[in-house]
Amino acid sequence: MSKHWDSIVWIDRSEAKVFHVGATDEEKIVVHSHTSAQALHRQPHHEEGSKETIDVEFFHRIVATLDHSGGILIAGPGNIKFELKEYLDRHRPDLGARVFGVETLEHPFTAELLAVARRFFATRAHRHSEPTGPDTRRKDTPGTPESIKH
Numbered sequence: 001m002s003k004h005w006d007s008i009v010w011i012d013r014s015e016a017k018v019f020h021v022g023a024t025d026e027e028k029i030v031v032h033s034h035t036s037a038q039a040l041h042r043q044p045h046h047e048e049g050s051k052e053t054i055d056v057e058f059f060h061r062i063v064a065t066l067d068h069s070g071g072i073l074i075a076g077p078g079n080i081k082f083e084l085k086e087y088l089d090r091h092r093p094d095l096g097a098r099v100f101g102v103e104t105l106e107h108p109f110t111a112e113l114l115a116v117a118r119r120f121f122a123t124r125a126h127r128h129s130e131p132t133g134p135d136t137r138r139k140d141t142p143g144t145p146e147s148i149k150h
Contacts, residue, residue, distance in 0.1 A: 007069035008117035009062060010105065011076040011084055016058070017110075018065045021117045028110070029065050033058040059087045063095060072098045073120050075105040075113070100124055 005027075010017045013033060020027040035055050062084065066072060072095065074081045081102050088096035101120060108116065 005069065006071040006073070006117065006121045007066055008073045008075060008113060008120075009066070009081075009084065010108070010113055011062070011074065011080050012078065013055075013080055016062045016084075017113070018062065019110075019114060019117060020069065021114060021121065026114055031058065031061045031065065054083060054087075056087075059084060059091075063088065063092055066095050066098075069095070069098060071100045071121055071124060073101045073103065073117055074099060075103045075116070077104065077106050 005020045005022045008019050008021060010019075013035075015033060016031045018029040018031065020029075033055050034057070074084055081104075085096065085099055085102050088099060090096075103116075103120075105113070105116065
């Protein structure tokens with residue numbers, strides 16, 4: 001694996017697949033949520049005052065895989081991808097600043113996810129530079145590159 005690589009985190013409520021992506025190689029780490037065995041932090045949900053549970057330990061274990069990432073793309077279905085971004089901004093602002101996108105992707109195959117990551121990072125001239133600013137998207141809407149559904 002090269003010294004500098006980018007990472008894509010595909011996340012849903014049960015697992016996160018973290019891929020460290022280089023120009024020609026990649027490394028995969030899978031982090032599983034253990035919500036039934038862990039105390040959960042209750043957080044207000046955005047719809048009609050309901051509550052959504054946040055597995056803080058799950059997020060902590062995901063964040064531990066990102067320390068050496070250059071740029072980060074967070075993807076997945078639902079709102080958990082935005083919750084991870086907010087967690088990074090609050091608890092690891094150094095990593096939160098490296099998030100260059102939060103995208104809706106359903107359940108892509110590994111090869112498709114890696115292709116999305118490589119296309120995404122190929123369009124960014126971020127290596128060895130500072131990010132242009134925080135991610136301001138808060139709605140759970142499909143964005144670029146493209147939604148992949150299976």
